[in-house]
Amino acid sequence: MRKHRSPWIRRRLKDQYYKMAKRKGYRSRAAYKLLEINSREGIIKAGDRVLDLGAAPGGWLQVASECVGEGGRVLGIDINEVEPLPSGNVETIVADIESDEALREASKRGPFDAVLCDASPKLSGVKDLDRARQFGLSMASLRIAKAVLKRGGHFLTKAFDGPEVDGLRAELRDYFSEVKTLKPKASRSESSEIYLLAKGFMPRNGV
Numbered sequence: 136m137r138k139h140r141s142p143w144i145r146r147r148l149k150d151q152y153y154k155m156a157k158r159k160g161y162r163s164r165a166a167y168k169l170l171e172i173n174s175r176e177g178i179i180k181a182g183d184r185v186l187d188l189g190a191a192p193g194g195w196l197q198v199a200s201e202c203v204g205e206g207g208r209v210l211g212i213d214i215n216e217v218e219p220l221p222s223g224n225v226e227t228i229v230a231d232i233e234s235d236e237a238l239r240e241a242s243k244r245g246p247f248d249a250v251l252c253d254a255s256p257k258l259s260g261v262k263d264l265d266r267a268r269q270f271g272l273s274m275a276s277l278r279i280a281k282a283v284l285k286r287g288g289h290f291l292t293k294a295f296d297g298p299e300v301d302g303l304r305a306e307l308r309d310y311f312s313e314v315k316t317l318k319p320k321a322s323r324s325e326s327s328e329i330y331l332l333a334k335g336f337m338p339r340n341g342v
């Protein structure tokens with residue numbers, strides 16, 4: 136008898152990035168988003184210290200760990216536990232990035248050359264609510280980035296495209312020398328997901 140599979144499962148089975156991630160041992164298909172962004176934009180270099188917010192299950196941590204190499208360090212923070220990675224240059228912490236605890240823990244281990252955020256809320260299906268929650272996470276990641284980035288450092292965060300993102304872009308332009316909107320190939324075309332990349336952090340007095 137033929138097994139009945141939901142459309143979601145069928146799409147996932149067909150998805151080339153999902154298959155590639157499985158084959159290469161990456162924990163998420165999202166790893167390919169960071170690989171593409173980094174190969175174009177060069178935001179993570181050997182020896183860097185990188186902070187990854189919303190890091191579970193760990194695909195971006197794996198990519199960042201490879202890029203920074205033995206001389207670098209990667210800190211991952213997620214509200215859920217990240218299964219330990221074999222790489223000796225990765226540390227993970229369980230915390231809510233919207234909390235002061237996450238800010239404190241990241242600050243203790245900073246400063247960082249790059250802050251990445253791929254955090255996303257559990258989707259409710261109510262578009263406005265999901266966009267508002269995603270926006271909250273993007274703003275929380277910016278708050279942490281402003282506190283822990285080195286001068287000249289880079290910030291990459293996920294957002295759902297919408298009117299409120301213009302405000303976020305404007306704030307990024309105040310603190311960074313260059314701001315871009317990216318849609319990596321591995322990001323599903325039907326999703327309003329985008330990534331904002333801000334390069335060249337310029338801290339201000341009192342930030």
Ligand SMILES: C[S@@+](CC[C@H](N)C(=O)[O-])C[C@H]1O[C@@H](n2cnc3c(N)ncnc32)[C@H](O)[C@@H]1O
Binds near residue numbers: 163212232233255
């Ligand atoms: C799309 S996944 C990240 C995938 C990751 N970049 C990877 O490649 O494995 C989104 C993550 O955001 C995390 N997250 C959502 N809200 C959070 C919060 N308030 N604080 C910390 N992590 C959060 C979720 O637990 C989830 O692991």
